[in-house]
Amino acid sequence: MTVQPKPRPGKRTNDPEGMRKKMLDVAEGAFQSRGYHASSIGDLMAAADVSGGALHHHFPTKKALALAVIDERVAAAVEETWIAPVLAAASAREGVRAVFEAVAAELEQQGFVRGCPLNNLAHELSLADPDFRLALAGIFTGWRRAIADKVRADQQAGRDEGTDPERFAALTVAAYSGAMSMAKTAQDAGVLRDCLAGLERSVPSPSPSQGGLAARRRNRILPRPRTP
Amino acid sequence: MTVQPKPRPGKRTNDPEGMRKKMLDVAEGAFQSRGYHASSIGDLMAAADVSGGALHHHFPTKKALALAVIDERVAAAVEETWIAPVLAAASAREGVRAVFEAVAAELEQQGFVRGCPLNNLAHELSLADPDFRLALAGIFTGWRRAIADKVRADQQAGRDEGTDPERFAALTVAAYSGAMSMAKTAQDAGVLRDCLAGLERSVPSPSPSQGGLAARRRNRILPRPRTP
DNA sequence: TTAAAAACAGACCGGTTGTCCTGTTTTGTC
């Protein structure tokens, strides 16, 4: 652990954007792994090495900080890990499959499941404050709409005619959210693969590539229980 | 609001079981609607009209209280609303359908979505404490096993041969959990029906009763937003 | 150069939190 030896009282560099980014980084991580209420602003200040005055200058209240995390970080995470890959995929179903497997592989590699950032905050904050709830609901809506739009695009190309776009999107997002919830609680990402396998039975798969060995169950990964 | 005029210093009735039940009632409701960290034991004591000494006598710490809520109330809720109805149904798929629709109807009637008790606590507490995590993981496991066992029973009766019991159970629990998460965030139970509809496409329904009009979308229920 | 605004530092405060502690009353047992 390398800590700057001294703040050197005569030297200071104003870097509002960098400081704001650093605070959002720390808050994003803390809110996801410990939750909103369990993360005190004192903890966040210490973790980011930011003074109370600086924090208050950029985020007047803890709620404002959380709202910024939701709008800028959680929404971006959903965009990055779900919306963009699905839109870039050959089809909606193919994109969904790829994201499920990519997330499962990543979780198994890092050996620890922190859960879905959106769902973590949604459960804790949806009923606590209308502003939180609206912000989170908007992200869910955008997520589902992106998948539904992709299904519609597939259908205009003549594929996957028998699928209801809205229902498929809702089921996909729900299955992923619920699977991540179980994976977090069990600290085992295997349930993601189970859910994906169940999801793919929704239609007689028209593509020849079946991914036979990719769907096999991998069980019991939990390298470091890390009792806190 | 009717408050007993005076505790009547000479009159007291020891009722340990009743007091314990009253505390669990209040804590169960508060933990679900406000969350664990947002519910102070002072609030709980006031809501249950219980003194600090009495509370500490039955539950030495807040964690012990939450653990009791999980073991006795959350597990019972899953048993009551999911396991028992599914086991009593004509088939696993029929039971799943019935529970989805019953919950959706109940939520729409009461006009407010507090979310799934198990998932609410699982998200907030799974990473906070190993004891919490294990207790919650056990409930998830029992939930999934009950559904999988029911599928296996169906298959031994010759029905639903093409379904993988574990995968179907995982997908069902995940879809319900995720749908409740979205329903809570959007304060709209309609997504439950969307997910059920998507779920039922998983297999070419062999039974003639298709429930055509039961699956239609009902949208935008939100009678009382109730800004707190 | 200078004045104003922005960026930051750090102490401070009232309120709340969870828990513990001492004491009193009820209940069960002989």
Place this chain on the structure above:
DNA sequence: GACAAAACAGGACAACCGGTCTGTTTTTAA
């Protein structure tokens, strides 16, 4: 009735929470 244990009452307390406040330094604008 005597005694011990259980059941309950209520205050005390240290730690912590989120927010505010005053003051200093850096940057920008004129």
